Amino acid sequence: MFIGEKKIARPFRWGIVGGGRTSGVGYKHRLGAMRDNTSFVLKAAAFDLDFARCVDFGKNLNMDEERLYPDYKTMFAEEAKREDGIEAVDIATPNFQHFEVCKAALEAGLHVICEKPLFFKVEEGEEIKKLAEEKGKIVCVTYGFSGFDLLSQMRSMVLNGDIGEVTMVDLRYAHGFACDPTGDKQAEGQKWRVDPAKSGPSFVLGDLSTHTFYMSELICPQLKLKQLLCDRQSFIKSRAPLEDNAYVLMRYENGAVGRMWASAVNAGDMSSQHIRIVGTKASLEWNDMHPDELYYEVQGQPRQTLVRAMDYLNPEALEYERLGALHYTGLIESWSNLYTRFAIAMDAKNRGDEETLKNLVYPDLEHGIDGIRWVTKCVESADKGGVWVDFK
Ligand SMILES: NC(=O)c1ccc[n+]([C@@H]2O[C@H](COP(=O)([O-])OP(=O)(O)OC[C@H]3O[C@@H](n4cnc5c(N)ncnc54)[C@H](O)[C@@H]3O)[C@@H](O)[C@H]2O)c1
Structure with missing residues (x-):
């Protein structure tokens, strides 16, 4: 039985692009990622196309206002200057932006968790695969039902x-x-x-x-x-x-x-x-x-x-x-299980632990x-x- 104790040394500092107040999927990401406080902590966000709505929402979530950004480019640039900058980012925007944000995130040295469908073309996937290998980073896909x-x-x-x-x-x-x-x-x-x-x-x-x-x-x-x-x-x-x-x-x-x-x-x-x-x-x-x-x-x-x-x-x-038995589960447990595995994958990648990566079952870039x-x-x-x- 897993009761949320840490599976990696410390949680990843994590940011999110999209997934703001009006989004369909944002809360699922936050619930999944932060369910246990041992995998990810949300530190920065470019939640929304509407910056005022992003700031209002982020403040409502008790986030540090200076780490709420008008767009992903500013977020990646500003976070890279900080000693405590984000190490991983979530992409929860409409489909057509997944590729450009994913590419920019990898170039900024971040691990990526991206929504489905990943991109429009297989060639884009191959390009990201090459870039992720060069940068030594993980790209995960939120097939959110697959953690049951x-x-x-x-x-x-x-x-x-x-x-x-x-x-x-x-x-x-x-x-x-x-x-x-x-x-x-x-x-x-x-x-x-x-x-x-x-x-x-x-x-x-x-x-x-x-x-x-x-x-x-x-x-x-x-x-x-x-x-x-x-x-x-x-x-x-x-x-x-x-x-x-x-x-x-x-x-x-x-x-x-x-x-x-x-x-x-x-x-x-x-x-x-x-x-x-x-x-x-x-x-x-x-x-x-x-x-x-x-x-x-x-x-x-x-x-x-x-x-x-x-x-x-x-x-x-x-x-x-x-x-435990008798107590029923739902979609959030599925997302939480996935996010725990994403964190394990990123941690293993950082440590060069190929054995863990080989045996871990999660929706990765190939999927x-x-x-x-x-x-x-x-x-x-x-x-x-x-x-x-x-x-x-
Ligand atoms: N895994 C799942 O179960 C699941 C469920 C629903 C949606 N999705 C996927 O999630 C993605 C978003 O879907 P949704 O239903 O939340 O869409 P949505 O239209 O409800 O919300 C999109 C959000 O992204 C913001 N946004 C758009 N462009 C942005 C940008 N450049 N920078 C920052 N924020 C930006 C919008 O302001 C909005 O808050 C899609 O790719 C969709 O396929 C996945």
Whole structure:
């Protein structure tokens, strides 16, 4: 059981770009990063495009006013002059700014935690990879659902062969929150999502399915995606060419197959992600509305429900377990687990501890690049009329 004690010598001094008062995701970052006070402490911020709102918000959070900045460039320059300047930065801006801020952060000698979808082009990912290697820095990606304990259980059961050989991967991130198009013109957090210049080449493929695709990589690391076929629709016509619904078929190198449904117009559905992994002997099924329960279905036997924190789980599912059985967890524990691992990765990188880095399971730059490739290939397939395309 993990009760928030330190896993690294001291917390990283940490800053954030975006994620201000009106942002959809900022509070999740702060809760995840500072849950334990042993991984990160928030010291500086360029929270907002609106500087007055940034200052007001930062003061409200009891931050030092002189470390609230009008933009990321000023923050990186000013923080670099301080002995107690930030060592890591979080990028929680709309998608189109991720690349430029990430590049500037690495050039300023900072470790980076960046939102998904990481960038627009695989080439940008490769450029950042080269720069991160040169600078000896870590780039992590906030696939924020991927820190749930029972996903670690799924991974270990798949790797231990408990379900046999994986044959089918069934993925879904399909909600109904964008059924009403009025938000496309009015809501700050929705306007940019349906603007290709700011969102990138996709809407739901990048915004939603990159999460679930990463989670399939996490659970089934042995599967390598070979080909995919995507069909995408803009049910709200004004969103074209960006899709608000997409179906993807997948073929893996070992003969396994898969499918993904990504949607923001699945009217009435408040749940989000469903993952079913089918093997030759048994299946595993999980969804994020009930993250403390994992269904284990062995062919010919009654369904078993595995519950978080119970002793019968594998050690991987208990390593970051925080609350004990009987007390249920949620998205914040998932984010906190991720942020703890981000801090461990950064600390290991600083110490040159390659062994720790090799064994640590977290969404890293390679996974972020895979997410970009996923979106790129889905869009390519759909725009060619729904044809099979090679993944790599
Ligand atoms: N990991 C997750 O679960 C998750 C959830 C929601 C959003 N996201 C991602 O987070 C990012 C932000 O999404 P959101 O929903 O919070 O968007 P949002 O529009 O609600 O908020 C964006 C915030 O960034 C600020 N901002 C924009 N440009 C800036 C700049 N150059 N410098 C400083 N601040 C700037 C805005 O003022 C605003 O406060 C997107 O990349 C999105 O895909 C991830």
